[in-house]
Amino acid sequence: MTMETILDKLKNLGITSGELDINEGERTEMMNQVAGYANAFISELRQVKGFRENKVGDLTIKNKKSPLAQLLLQYQTEVAENGINAASPKHLGYIPGGGVFTSALADFIVAVTNPFSGAYYASPGAATIENEVINWLKSVFSFPKSAVGCLSSGGSVSTLIALTAARDKYKIKNDKILSSVVYMSEQVHHSTQKALRIIGLEDVVIRYVPMDEQHRIIPNALDALIEKDKADGLSPFLVIATAGTTDTGAIDPLHAIADIAHAHKLWFHVDGAYGGFFILTSRKDLFKGIERADSLIVDPHKSLFLPYGVGAVLIKDSNAALQSHYYTANYMQDGHNEELLKSPANLSPELTKHFRGLRVWLPLQVHGLDPFTACLEEKLLLVEYFRIKLKERGFCLGPSPDLSVSYFWYPFSTHDDEKNRKLMDEIHKDGSVFLSSSIIEGRFVIRIAILAFRTKKETIDEALEMIDRCLKRVQ
Template structure:
C-alpha cells in the first residue's frame, strides 16, 4: 500500500511544475502579454473572421501533453483574435470592459495563494480586504456603517442578490407574488427581468413607467401607476431605477424616486452597474444625488473602475436584510458559524466557496490611488460630449440624447434610403473595418447606433478614428444599399 501511495505521489508531482518551469512559464506569459499590451493601440477592436474550426481548442482529447508555446500560439489565434477586443480603447459598444493590469496581477496572486474568501476564520485577511473595498464603495455612495454588501461576478448576479433581498425584506411569499408590483422603465437592463424569472417570481406585476424625452422615468406617471395599483388591491413592492441606462446612459430622477418610495413604502433599488462609479467625479456626484437613499445599489467595478470582467458589487442599506436572505446552517460548517456577530461573505451572498475578488480591485486602487480613476472618468464624459458635438454638427445625423454620462445614441439620415437598413449597414461596415467597435439599439421604434465610452484606453485619438470610420462606413453602406435596390 505504501509503495503504491508513493508511486501516486511521484506521478502527481507532474501537476506541480518545478521552480525553473514556473519561472520559464511566467517569462513566456510575460512575453505574450507584453506583445499584446505593447500593440494594443494598433490591434483591431473587432475582428470579423469568425472561424468555425479551431481544432486545437475544440478538441476534447486531453490524452496528449502540449507545450506552452503551442498553447499560447493557439490562444492568440483562436481566442485573442476573433470578435470584440474588450481590452482595446476602440471598444465603444455595449458597455465597454476594462482590463487594468494590476487587476490581472491581483487575480494571479489570489489564484496562486488561493485564499478562501468565503468564511472569515478561514482567511480573515481576505475577508477584511473584501470588507475594505466594500466600505470604500459604501462611503462613496453615502451609506452608513449598517450597510451590508457583497462582491459578485458582475452586475446581473448583483441585481439578482438585491432583488432576492428585497423580496425577503417584506416576507413576500409565492402565494402573494401575483399581487406584488415592480415599477421600472422599458430601459432597465434585461438582467432584472431575468432575475425575477430565476427567482421564480414570474407572476409579479411588471409596470414599465413612461419616460420623459431624456429617457428618464416620469415621476408623475409612476405615482399615478402606484395609486391605480393600490386602488385595485395590488401590493406596490419594488421600485427599480437606473443610474445610467445601457441604451443611452440616462439617470432616473433618483431624489424624487426615493421620496416616492418612502411615501408608498417601496423598496428602492438603483441599478448603477454602469453609471455608479462616476460618483468619483464632481459631475457624477451631482447627477447621482439621491442614490444614498436607495435600499440597494448595484455598481460594477468591471465597468466603471476598468477592472477585468468578473467583478460586480451590491450594497444593501440594511445589512440584516442581506443576511436574512443568505444565512445558512449546515453541520459541516459548524466550525465556521461560531462567530455570527462578524458575518462572513458566505453569510451575505449566494456563494460559499468563491473567488477572492477583492484583490483584483484593491491592488489597482492601492497602487494607482483613487485620483486617476476620477480623471479617467471625467475624460470619458468629456470624450462623449466631444463625440456627440462632432456628430450633431453633421447635417445628416440625428442625435437621440445628449450624453449625461458617456453613452449616446444617434443615426445617420438619408433622403432616399430606408433609415433602419442604412444604419444597420453602417454598423456592419464599422465592424468590418474593425478599428473601432460600436453597437446599436432601438429607440422610439428606430434602429439607432450607440457610442459608449468607458474603456480606460479610449482617448481623443480613438474618437477621431471613430468619426473617420463612421464617415467611411456611411459611404460603404450607401453603395451597398443602392446596389441591393438595383438588384431587386
Template sequence: MLSKIHKLETVAKELDPCVEKRQIWAKQVIKHSEEFMETLNTDKSKAFNKTEHNGNQLLYSLIKEEPTPMENLLELFRHNVERNGLVESHGGHMAYVNSGGLYPSSLADYLSDVVNPYSAMFHDSPGSVRIENMVLKWIAACFGYPDSFAGNLTSGGSASTVLALAAARDSRNIKARDFNKCVVYTTTLSHYCAEKALNTIGMREVVRRTIAVDSNYKMDVDILRETVKKDIEAGLIPFVVYTTAGTTDLGSVDPLETIAGISREFNIWMHVDACYGGFFILSEEATHLFKGIEKSDSFCVDPHKSLFIPYGCGAVLVKEGSKLAYSNALNRPAFYLEDSFKDECQDEPSPCNLSFELSRHFRGLRVWMPLKLFGIRPFRSALGEKILLARYFYDRLSETDGFQLGPYPELSVVVFRFIKCPCDTETFNKELLEQLMKDGRIALASTRINGVYYLRICILCFRTHLKEMDLLIKLISVNVKKMLKAISVKPWEQQEQYVRG
C-alpha cells in the first residue's frame, strides 16, 4: 500500500506546481488579458462578433489524460470565447443589461480563488465574512435600510428573488394549503425571475395579477389599490407587491413611495427589484426616483449590473433581518459543524445562515476591493454619465426625421424605431438591427412595448462614453439611408446594377 501511495503522490503533486511554473502561467494569462483589454479601445474593435464556427473548435479539443500547454488553451479561449458573440466588457455593448467587469474585481477573484476562504461561516473565515457584511452594510446605508436588516451576496437577481420571496412566505406563516389563495402583484414590465422564483419556492399555484402600467410605464397605483380591495373581498390573501426600480425594457421606476403606503395599509409584503437600476441611487440625476425604497420589506440589487462588477454577484436585503434568518434556519443540528456554530458572532452573521447556499464563492472581495481602491466618487460620475448619455442619444435621435422614441429615459435605457419607411415597419426595423449587428461595433437588442417592435439600447458599461453614442447615431443614419435607397430601387434597376457589378 505504501508503494502505491508514494506512486500516486508523485503524480498528484502535479496539481501543486512549483513557483517557476506558476509564474510562467501567470505571465501568459496576464499578457493575454492585457492584449484583450487594449484592443477594446481600438476603432476596429467589435462589441459583437458573429462567427460561423460558434465556438465549435472547442469540441475538437477534448479533455484527455495528458496535459495541454497553456498557450494552446489561451488560443482556444481567444477564438471561441472572447472573440465570439457579445463582448460584455466592450464600450459598444448596449444590448441587454450588461456587466462591464471592473479590472480590480478580477484581481480580487484571483486572490479569492488562491486563498479560497470558506466565506460561508464566521468561525472558518472571520475576515471574509466581515468583508461581505461590510459591503452589505454599505448597500443598506445607500438605500436607507435600518441596522436591523439582514442580507446576502448571491449569484445574481434570480437567487436574490428566491430568498426574498421565501422570506415573505415564511414571515406570513403561509402554508401549502394557502398557496392558491395568495396573490402576487406584478406588471407587464416585471422581470420574469419573479415567475421563476415563485415556482422554485413551491408557490406555483399563487394567483398572479398583472397590474396595468400608466402612461409613464409605471405600475398604476389606482388600479393596484382597487385590485387589492377586490381580492380581499373575494377571500384571497394579498401576498406580495413586486415593484421595479429600473425595468429591463424601459428603465422606468415604479412609484415606490405610494406603493409603500398601499402595502402598509393592506399588510402586503413590498419587494423592489432594483437589480438593474439600483445603484443609480448614487447619482444626483436619479436619487429622487428611489424615494420610498427604504420603506420596502425587501429589495434586490446587482453589483454586477449598475456597479460594473463582473457577473456572479447580486445582493438581497430584508429590512427585518430576523425574517431572512428564520427562512434559512436549520431545523436540525449539523453535527460536523458543531465547532463552527458555537463560535458564531452576533454582530457578524454567517452568510450560510441567511441563504440556501453553504459552499460558496467569496463574492464580497470583488465588490469591496474596487470600492476601496477607487472610492465612491468615480462610480457616482460613471452612473450620472450613463443617464446623460441616454438622454443625449434620445435628444439627437428625436431631432432626426422619421424616428419614433419611447419615454424619455429616467435611467439609461432608450427604445426607438424608424417609422417613415415604404414597407412594413417591423420588418424594416428588424433588418436595421441585423445590419447594425453585422457591423458589430455597437451591439443592440430589441423589445416590444404594447406589442410594438422597438430597438433598444441599455447604456451601462463603464467603458461607454460619448464616442460610442456618436458612432451609434452615425451607424443608424447611414444604415437607414442605405436601406431606404435599396427599397426605392426598382427590381429591373437592381438587376441592371447586379449585371454591371
C-alpha cells in the first residue's frame, strides 16, 4: 500500500472510529440521562415490588445505532423491572446487599479512568488503594500485617483462591488426592465443594462434621473424625468453618475449631462471605478465633452492601498464596521484583481486572464506618422482630440465629412440606417482598435473609402482610 493510500484510509477510518470518543457536550447529555434514570430508579424503590416475573423481550444486538434514552427504557423494563429487585429493600431472599450508591460512583470513575490495577508499576495508586482495602480488612479481622490478600469478584472466586493456596501448601496432587481429607459441615455454601472440584480436588475425602441444634459444627466430633482418619492412614489437611451460614445464619465455634486444626497441623479456612462484617457489631464475641484462620473470605458485596462484584480473601502464608498465583512472562519484565506483594495480580488468578478497590475504598471514605455498622445492627434486630411476629401468627421457627438469616414454616395439619411449598409459590406470585426457600434437615422451609441496607421495619411489616395474604390462599 502506498503512503498516500494509508493516509487516506486512516483519515476515513478516523472519522468512524472517532465516534467512540464522544465529545463533552454529548457526554454531559448522556450523563444527565443516566443520572435522571438512576435517581428515578432509586426514588421508586420503596414502592416497587421485590420480585416480578416477566418474559424477557428482544435484547439481541442488532448492529445498528440506538439512542441511549431508548436503551435506558429497555433496560428498565427488561432488566430492572424483571426478576428480583436486588437494589430494593424488599429483597429478603438468598443473600441480599443492596448496592450502596457511592460504590456505583466509584465504578463509574474507575471505568472512565481505567487504571491497570493488577500491577503496582502500572498504577501504583490503584494498586495501593486495593492494598489499603486489604490492610483495612486485616485490621477488622485481626490478621497479622504479614498476611496477604486480594479483592475478587465474589465469595466463590475468593474460596477458589484460598483453597488453591491450601492445596499448594500441602502439596495435594496426584496420588495424594485420594487419601487427603477435608472437613466441613453440611451447612457450608456449595461454592466450597464447587471450588474443590474446580481446583482438581473433587476426589478428596469430604467429611461432614455433625452439627448441634443451632447448626454449628461440634468441635469434639471434628476432633474425633480427624483422629479416626489419621488412625486409618488418611491425610487430613483442611478444615472449613463458616462465620454466618447461608441457610441458618450460624457461626461455627471458630476458636475451638482453630484449636483442633492447629493441633493437627491442618489448614483452617473460614467462610465469612455473608457473615464476616458482623464482627463490627455487638455480636463480635461470636467471631473469636477468626483471627486464627489460615485463610478467610469475606464479601463486601454482601454484608458491606456494595453492588455485586466484590469479594475479598485474606491468606496468612504469603508464600502459599504466591506459589499458587504468581507467574511471570517476558512481557511483564517492566515490573520490579520488590513489588511482588504490592501487585494484586500476583495473588489472584486475574491479570487485567476491574479495579475493585475503589468501590470499597470510596464508600468507606465518604460515609465512614458508622452507617455500615448501624445497618448491620439494624438487621440483627429486624430478624428478631420478624421472628417474634411470625411466632405470634403460629409459624414454627428455626433456632435463634447468630446473625440475620433464619427460617420458618407453617405447621399445616397435613402435607406440611407440600403446603409450605405452595405457600412459597404464592409468596413468589405475590412478589411484594422476595423470600427464598431451602431444605433443612429434610424439611422444606422459607428463609428470611435480612441484609439489604435499605431494608427497614416497614419492609418486614409489608412482608408479614404478604405472608398473611398468601397463607389464606393455601389453607
